[in-house]
Amino acid sequence: DQQVKQNSPSLSVQEGRISILNCDYTNSMFDYFLWYKKYPAEGPTFLISISSIKDKNEDGRFTVFLNKSAKHLSLHIVPSQPGDSAVYFCAAVEGNTPLVFGKGTRLSVIA
């Protein structure tokens, strides 16, 4: 029973265009959401997060949107760059409980 789902295992986007990575969750008690980026042979790197009291958080080229009623969040990368090619994990947490991760989406940015 997956509480956090990333339904697209992979995504290809042209350089300079927008990348949109999606994540759905089932637990309405999640109160904090994070995105991590992972390159091969490295650990995940924290990218951006959002609290459940907000619906948008922006950091440079990265914006995370949260739609609580739909239990959906998305990560927008604009403009996409070849260096953004990586696996992106969505994660959610409720209070002090452990992070729950999705299975990841592999983003390929084509030059």
Add this chain to the structure above:
Amino acid sequence: KAGVTQTPRYLIKTRGQQVTLSCSPISGHRSVSWYQQTPGQGLQFLFEYFSETQRNKGNFPGRFSGRQFSNSRSEMNVSTLELGDSALYLCASSVGREETQYFGPGTRLLVL
């Protein structure tokens, strides 16, 4: 500030053996969590330690255990290794239990 370090980076063991993995958190971080990553399963939570106490445990058999020392360094142990234990084991640290976690590079374990 140095990041999370994990040793060893790569390990090959045979079935039935045991293994100990080590994690040194970022200085000042008191919470350490361990995850297992396998292809197709994403990151699955193993356990979390804070101030030398296990605070949470994931759905893994008792062969998986861990501990945290007074300097916040942590070890995890897997006994009686099985082929399915082959995975990337990731350690993450955070200042407190509700803070953002920062990951180490992982230990890639191959069980033959």
